[in-house]
Amino acid sequence: MLRALHIKDVGPAARFDLELGERLNVLTGDNGLGKSFVLEVAWWVLTGTWLDRPVLPRRGMEESAAIAGEVGYKRKLNWGERVPREGTYTVEARFNRIVQQWDLEPSMRQRLLRDGWVSAHRGIEMAARLELAVPVVYVGVNGALSLWDPARGQPREEAHGHRIASAQAYHFSQQELWNGLERNGKTLCNGLIHDWVTWQLEAEAGDDAEQPFDLLRRVLQLLSHPDEPMNPGKPVRLYLDDVRRIPTIDLPYAAGVPVVHASAGMRQILSLSYLLVWAWTEHVQASRIIGWPPADRMVILVEEPEVHLHPKWQRHIVPALLQVLSGLTPAAQETQASDPEQASAMRPQVLVTTHAPLVLASLEPHFDSARDKLFTFELKEGRNVELEERPWTRYGDAVGWLTSEVFDLQEARSPEAERAIAAAYDFMAGRHERLPEHLKTGDAIHAELQRVLADQDPFWPQWLFAQTERQT
Incomplete structure (x- = not known):
């Protein structure tokens, strides 16, 4: 999990410092003040990759710019007592103006070598970060989704000649998530349409006790609104020029709706449900192949989950997401069935940005100040961006949140x-x-x-x- 993030002379502010909660972190504030920027930097600290291009220092501040993150870890392998079973490692980086990239500080490489996280013949830090890391999912506001899974590390050659272990990130457009992702002639993901139908047929045939269709069904039911549950229907052939069978959903007011004809908000829920199920089942299989135990935690970075959603869905989505993430493992599912409040086999960490007072109002029964945190981005004196951690306060309803210091509106009117x-x-x-x-x-x-x-x-x-x- 990401314990802390420190950003100096990068992005919209001179400095951002966040001491993060272990479960839920809510970031809110006006447009353009740095919420998505913080999620991008968090992704890099956790994965060693960028979602797109690297973030850049503020102009004229290239020499002083710095990024640092504190990442909690739990070792998957038994290396004796040289490295603690659980602890924190620090990622520290400076901007290299020549290659326009962020380089890890030499002190970090030295610490990793000293502590036995990286063997001297491999000579680089990413090998350690894979063994200590957990899967990370990014859900963008524009429909783009990304996954980084340390269990899928592959050796690659660096310019200096060392072989290192690295895990590539899987970046999906909405179309690629549904229709499949290929790179260099290799199929990395079959896509929602193919996998859904395949999983459903396997479940009906009873061929695979570990197939993920039951998990997909359960995730869909949790993430969809209780008044409009989405249940898988029978796949159908729709088009003359597309021989695939298309998954369908049964809704309270219509049965057999093809997923490609669902509303924008429902397609968003379908995409998120599939991505989480696919990411987790692939992580379990990859871990089994390389001999690692599966992770007990995932980190989810979500931009504005309320986009495209009706207000009644807005006040449902984040609590439902926490419940889904806590119950991905079989042990957690059994615990949730008997006592949903005690389901702890999977320990998710969520960083979510939002502009929606209904999202914050929906969290009032669920927010735990011992594990969760609220941050606001504010423009001070019309020119300085400041990030502040706020104590959690219950304002009762969306109007109360709109007129609170979090949104700072004088009136919840025109x-x-x-x-x-x-x-x-x-x-x-x-x-x-x-x-x-x-x-x-x-x-x-x-x-x-x-x-x-x-x-x-x-x-x-x-x-x-x-x-x-x-x-x-």
């Missing part, structure tokens, strides 16, 4: 209504010098309130009482 109510308060308090030109009188304010407020708005009794008092 901007016009906010201005009219502000003018009404100034008028009632006698601060006439602060009134806008078009709202200088009580009658003008009343007319504007009638234009912008609903008849049942709770501000009306206060305003009408003040008007009555003024007239008497």
Whole structure:
């Protein structure tokens, strides 16, 4: 898991420092202040790869720019007592202007060699990071998804001649996740459409006791809204020019809906469900091949899970995701069946960005201050971006969150209504010098309130009482 992240002179701020919670970390704030940037850096610290291009230092700060991360580990192999069974290693990097890449500090390589994490003949740190690492999933706001799995490390040649172990990242567009991913003539992933149908047929035939279709069905049921559960239906052939059978879903109001015809929000849930099931089952198989025990933790980085989702789905998605991740292993599934609150065989860590007050309101019954943290990005004095960890507070509903310091809106209404109510308060308090030109009188304010407020708005009794008092 990622315990801490320290970023200096990179991105939108002079410095970001995060001491992360072991389970859920929620990042919120205005657009452009660094939420997605932090997720990208977190991905690099955990995987040693970038989602796209490396992040760059702030202009003129290339020499002082630095990235550091503290990563908790649990050894998979038995190396005696030279290295603690569990602990933390630190990733430290400086920007190399010549090659436009981030280089790990020499001190880190020396520590790894000294502590026996890397043998001298291999001479580089990534071999150790594979053995100590866990799978990492990135869910982007634009539909792109990525997976990095340390169990799929392959030797490759570095320019300096050393052979090192590295795990490539699997980067999917939405189309590649559904139709398959190939690189250099090799099939890396069959895709949702192929795997779903194959898993379903295997389950019906009872050919493979470990096939993942039951897990896919369960994940779908958890991530879909209880009022609109998505259950797998019978695959169908749809097109003349596509011989594949297409998975379908049964909905409360329609049976046998082809997944390719599902709504944007439902396709998002389908993609996430498949990716998690595929990532976990492939990790288990790869671990078995190389002789490692499967990881007991996954790290999930999620950008704005509320995108494309109806409000009732928005307040369901993150608690459901935590439940899904906690129950990926068979032992966890058995525990969840008897006591969902005690399912702990899989220990997920989630970093999620959001702009949705409903997402935060949905977490009030689930947020555990001992394991979870809330961070806000704010623009101070119109020019300085600051990242702050906030104590968790229950605001009761989405309106309470909108007007809290987290979102910092004066009113959970339209901007016009906010201005009219502000003018009404100034008028009632006698601060006439602060009134806008078009709202200088009580009658003008009343007319504007009638234009912008609903008849049942709770501000009306206060305003009408003040008007009555003024007239008497």
